[in-house]
Amino acid sequence: MSKQINNKETAAIKNDKALSFDCASSSPFLNAQFSALIELFNGTAEGIFVINEQGDFEFVNPKAAQLFGHSQQSLIGDNLLTFLNDADLEKYKQTLSNWISIKDTALSYGPNEVTINKANGDVIEADLSISSMPKSLASAQKLYVCILHDLSTHKAMYNRLKVQASTDHLTGLANRLALDESLKKYWQESIQSQQPLTSILIDVDHFKKINDTYGHIKGDKCLQKIAKMLLQCIPSRECLAARYGGEEFAIILPRCDIKTATVVANHIQQQIAQMSFTDIGLPPEVKITVSQGIASENNNQYRNYEALLYAADTALYRAKTEGRNKISTII
Numbered sequence: 001m002s003k004q005i006n007n008k009e010t011a012a013i014k015n016d017k018a019l020s021f022d023c024a025s026s027s028p029f030l031n032a033q034f035s036a037l038i039e040l041f042n043g044t045a046e047g048i049f050v051i052n053e054q055g056d057f058e059f060v061n062p063k064a065a066q067l068f069g070h071s072q073q074s075l076i077g078d079n080l081l082t083f084l085n086d087a088d089l090e091k092y093k094q095t096l097s098n099w100i101s102i103k104d105t106a107l108s109y110g111p112n113e114v115t116i117n118k119a120n121g122d123v124i125e126a127d128l129s130i131s132s133m134p135k136s137l138a139s140a141q142k143l144y145v146c147i148l149h150d151l152s153t154h155k156a157m158y159n160r161l162k163v164q165a166s167t168d169h170l171t172g173l174a175n176r177l178a179l180d181e182s183l184k185k186y187w188q189e190s191i192q193s194q195q196p197l198t199s200i201l202i203d204v205d206h207f208k209k210i211n212d213t214y215g216h217i218k219g220d221k222c223l224q225k226i227a228k229m230l231l232q233c234i235p236s237r238e239c240l241a242a243r244y245g246g247e248e249f250a251i252i253l254p255r256c257d258i259k260t261a262t263v264v265a266n267h268i269q270q271q272i273a274q275m276s277f278t279d280i281g282l283p284p285e286v287k288i289t290v291s292q293g294i295a296s297e298n299n300n301q302y303r304n305y306e307a308l309l310y311a312a313d314t315a316l317y318r319a320k321t322e323g324r325n326k327i328s329t330i331i
């Protein structure tokens with residue numbers, strides 16, 4: 001049997017005082033209007049429910065019942081506030097209690113993003129709009145029609161796209177955009193807190209030779225292996241390893257001075273020296289080295305984060321010209 005409330009059930013619930021739309025009118029026209037409204041609510045793909053001034057459910061359509069994780073019937077008399085996440089609860093409590101004192105005014109609230117705690121423990125994000133019911137349909141007490149729009153699919157897609165937009169597709173490290181944004185944030189924090197901020201730029205030496213000798217696909221796999229190793233070398237989750245471009249990487253170390261950065265760079269140098277690429281099909285004699293440039297903001301010596309990166313790039317250039325497989329520091 002369908003769980004949708006049909007006209008007969010509606011009447012039964014009405015008699016039971018559970019559904020308190022004031023449609024006990026003697027007017028056949030109004031009763032017909034009411035039935036049509038219920039039919040419309042029940043047939044819509046959006047969650048629609050009606051609450052009274054206390055927030056108790058007077059009517060719940062099938063979609064809203066599904067979003068709350070209960071049957072339509074069992075929700076009647078429950079309170080909307082019990083389904084709201086703590087962060088939204090106070091806001092809605094306040095809104096409903098404010099509305100109680102406002103008489104004869106059409107009110108509307110939302111759409112606002114809310115987090116709903118479903119009966120089975122799942123949590124969904126949704127947009128909730130609340131509008132007062134026309135007096136012609138709710139004259140005995142004030143009622144509010146609520147529309148609940150499920151945002152879960154959009155949120156999941158948004159989060160996926162957000163991760164994609166900040167991730168380098170080949171290596172899985174932060175991409176250049178994420179690097180710039182993080183660096184901007186770290187820079188401001190560093191200036192405010194007067195804590196150091198250090199960047200290391202790392203460039204694979206003679207990488208063209210690897211590509212030319214073993215092909216770009218093997219070259220890609222080398223870059224992936226190096227990226228994985230870099231991630232393991234960063235000292236904390238606060239630090240960022242990013243692909244700066246091509247065969248160049250960046251490591252950002254907030255609250256780390258040049259000494260700590262030099263320890264990190266030496267560790268990277270050692271790890272690279274020990275790396276074997278036989279697992280990706282390169283001969284055992286293939287060895288890769290990297291050149292690294294370090295610059296640190298400590299005493300307002302750089303104008304902005306771009307200047308800090310530029311300094312690390314200058315240090316990297318020096319490491320290259322000094323023969324590669326070197327670490328160069330700008331003090």
Ligand SMILES: Nc1nc2c(ncn2[C@@H]2O[C@H](COP(=O)(O)OP(=O)(O)OP(=O)(O)O)[C@@H](O)[C@H]2O)c(=O)[nH]1
Pocket residue numbers: 170203204205206207208209211215216217218219220223245246247320324
């Ligand atoms: N496989 C692969 N190669 C890349 C990628 N991005 C850049 N490269 C290669 O990296 C190489 C960079 O070459 P160069 O700029 O001459 O530098 P290098 O050979 O590493 O020499 P030095 O940096 O001077 O030590 C080129 O062969 C690029 O094609 C990538 O995503 N995948």
